[in-house]
Amino acid sequence: xxxxxxxxxxxxxxxxxxxxxxxxxxxxxxxxxxxxxxxxxxxxxxxxxxxxxxxxxxxxxxxxxxxxxxxxxxxxxxxxxxxxxxxxxxxxxxxxxxxxxxxxxxxxxxxxxxxxxxxxxxxxxxxxxxxxxxxxxxxxxxxxxxxxxxxxxxxxxxxxxxxxxxxxxxxxxxxxxxxxxxxxxxxxxxxxxxxxxxxxxxxxxxxxxxxxxxxxxxxxxxxxxxxxxxxxxxxxxxxxxxxxxxxxxxxxxxxxxxxxxxxxxxxxxxxxxxxxxxxxxxxxxxxxxxxxxxxxxxxxxxxxxxxxxxxxxxxxxxxxxxxxxxxxxxx
Numbered sequence: 001x002x003x004x005x006x007x008x009x010x011x012x013x014x015x016x017x018x019x020x021x022x023x024x025x026x027x028x029x030x031x032x033x034x035x036x037x038x039x040x041x042x043x044x045x046x047x048x049x050x051x052x053x054x055x056x057x058x059x060x061x062x063x064x065x066x067x068x069x070x071x072x073x074x075x076x077x078x079x080x081x082x083x084x085x086x087x088x089x090x091x092x093x094x095x096x097x098x099x100x101x102x103x104x105x106x107x108x109x110x111x112x113x114x115x116x117x118x119x120x121x122x123x124x125x126x127x128x129x130x131x132x133x134x135x136x137x138x139x140x141x142x143x144x145x146x147x148x149x150x151x152x153x154x155x156x157x158x159x160x161x162x163x164x165x166x167x168x169x170x171x172x173x174x175x176x177x178x179x180x181x182x183x184x185x186x187x188x189x190x191x192x193x194x195x196x197x198x199x200x201x202x203x204x205x206x207x208x209x210x211x212x213x214x215x216x217x218x219x220x221x222x223x224x225x226x227x228x229x230x231x232x233x234x235x236x237x238x239x240x241x242x243x244x245x246x247x248x249x250x251x252x253x254x255x256x257x258x259x260x261x262x263x264x265x266x267x268x269x270x271x272x273x274x275x276x277x278x279x280x281x282x283x284x285x286x287x288x289x290x291x292x293x294x295x296x297x298x299x300x301x302x303x304x305x306x307x308x309x310x311x312x313x314x315x316x317x318x319x320x321x322x323x324x325x326x327x328x329x330x331x
């Protein structure tokens with residue numbers, strides 16, 4: 001299926017594939033699938049590529065979205081002609097009412113989502129009852145963007161600030177944002193996305209590369225008026241069940257109700273940011289732990305508006321700890 005789509009696009013920068021349907025668009029989905037890093041993992045002894053798994057599922061979702069609009073961005077590694085001239089190596093697909101109405105190749109405009117936001121805002125249908133954003137990738141770092149996030153273009157920087165600012169360029173507030181990444185259920189990310197999304201689904205700690213599940217989005221075809229809160233909970237619960245069914249390591253998936261967390265998130269984020277500035281060089285590539293173990297923060301940690309699905313690891317010192325604050329921090 002994927003190969004057929006690539007051949008269909010050829011080398012075009014952007015083109016209309018079929019006449020756009022005049023049927024009403026009842027919901028919109030934006031998938032951003034990062035692929036400019038190592039996304040290889042093994043499941044049941046088989047080698048898999050996490051970004052291609054997500055891409056194929058997203059394309060199928062687009063084909064089945066008879067009452068919706070689906071944008072899919074595949075952030076592939078950048079190549080340069082004669083090692084100098086960047087090529088348009090990223091792909092995008094635009095489905096409306098189940099039909100492929102646009103797509104092609106494009107280049108990044110920064111290390112975040114600026115190019116993707118420009119494409120969506122130019123093409124998005126005006127009528128949509130539900131707007132969902134899904135990002136699949138590695139951890140989006142907090143603080144100064146010293147991490148090399150895009151392997152083929154290290155000069156394109158990404159951190160929480162860049163990501164949240166660019167997400168705001170898409171226009172209307174998202175009903176639900178899904179971050180299928182490690183460690184982004186942290187106070188700084190939640191504060192950064194306040195006012196940009198109503199609900200956030202993210203993992204406070206490590207997340208297996210098989211990624212979070214988008215299967216609950218299928219119900220939008222028959223029930224586009226499903227409350228955003230319910231949809232976010234279903235995505236988190238389905239993802240948790242999938243991961244807990246085969247992982248022996250700790251599993252954490254949380255839903256953050258931004259309307260409730262905004263009452264205290266600024267103070268919590270400031271405390272965590274201050275801690276990060278002290279340990280920054282020691283925090284490179286370190287997985288989060290439960291923020292309840294960070295003495296610099298005010299305790300007990302506030303968790304109003306946080307719903308956590310948590311399974312402790314099957315072995316190790318934390319295997320008997322069934323509690324979790326719902327917040328992830330680097331210690």
